[in-house]
Amino acid sequence: AQSVTQLGSHVSVSEGALVLLRCNYSSSVPPYLFWYVQYPNQGLQLLLKYTTGATLVKGINGFEAEFKKSETSFHLTKPSAHMSDAAEYFCAVSLTGTASKLTFGTGTRLQVTL
Amino acid sequence: DSGVTQTPKHLITATGQRVTLRCSPRSGDLSVYWYQQSLDQGLQFLIQYYNGEERAKGNILERFSAQQFPDLHSELNLSSLELGDSALYFCASSTTAGTGDSPLHFGNGTRLTVT
Numbered sequence: 001a002q003s004v005t006q007l008g009s010h011v012s013v014s015e016g017a018l019v020l021l022r023c024n025y026s027s028s029v030p031p032y033l034f035w036y037v038q039y040p041n042q043g044l045q046l047l048l049k050y051t052t053g054a055t056l057v058k059g060i061n062g063f064e065a066e067f068k069k070s071e072t073s074f075h076l077t078k079p080s081a082h083m084s085d086a087a088e089y090f091c092a093v094s095l096t097g098t099a100s101k102l103t104f105g106t107g108t109r110l111q112v113t114l
Numbered sequence: 115d116s117g118v119t120q121t122p123k124h125l126i127t128a129t130g131q132r133v134t135l136r137c138s139p140r141s142g143d144l145s146v147y148w149y150q151q152s153l154d155q156g157l158q159f160l161i162q163y164y165n166g167e168e169r170a171k172g173n174i175l176e177r178f179s180a181q182q183f184p185d186l187h188s189e190l191n192l193s194s195l196e197l198g199d200s201a202l203y204f205c206a207s208s209t210t211a212g213t214g215d216s217p218l219h220f221g222n223g224t225r226l227t228v229t
Contacts, residue, residue: 042222043206045116
């Protein structure tokens with residue numbers, strides 16, 4: 001079985017500041033990891049994903065995440081926050097195989113202030 | 115635009131009633147997933163269909179049912195509605211049977227309000 005834990009249900013940063021959203025996963029086998037973003041009144045949109053290979057993954061809108069197996073983490077970062085980044089962010093984990101399911105974390109709401 | 119279409123966008127109904135939510139997956143996607151999102155429960159997986167057959171079940175109540183039709187669109191039926199069923203219901207689609215490394219493509223959801 002797999003699971004993800006997102007530390008911090010709410011994160012507030014100033015515009016221009018570093019964004020760091022934390023995600024830790026639990027999996028008995030190498031996982032596939034995802035970050036999704038949900039803007040108000042919209043569905044979830046894929047930001048980036050890690051499958052295999054390079055552990056630093058770049059996504060849309062300037063976001064990136066680093067897979068650290070030793071720390072079982074997949075934290076999401078962006079060097080400089082923009083007002084338009086205000087949204088809810090979900091970390092998710094999946095395993096290989098045709099019976100695999102996507103398991104979401106509880107989400108982190110990012111607030112960006114002036 | 116994800117390519118996943120959900121109708122209706124909003125639904126207001128009374129307790130005890132039955133409603134049907136509809137989803138058209140992205141062109142070429144064979145899997146359809148249903149999720150419920152509420153403030154207290156977060157994002158909960160309900161059920162998955164792949165090419166017309168039920169593939170996986172999550173936290174779906176017995177009062178809820180779903181099906182996927184030959185044209186691959188899916189419907190989620192909610193009956194004997196209770197106040198606690200008020201939530202945002204999302205449909206997502208993907209190309210494969212298992213999620214694996216294939217991302218899900220989400221619709222914009224149906225907001226259900228039970229009064």
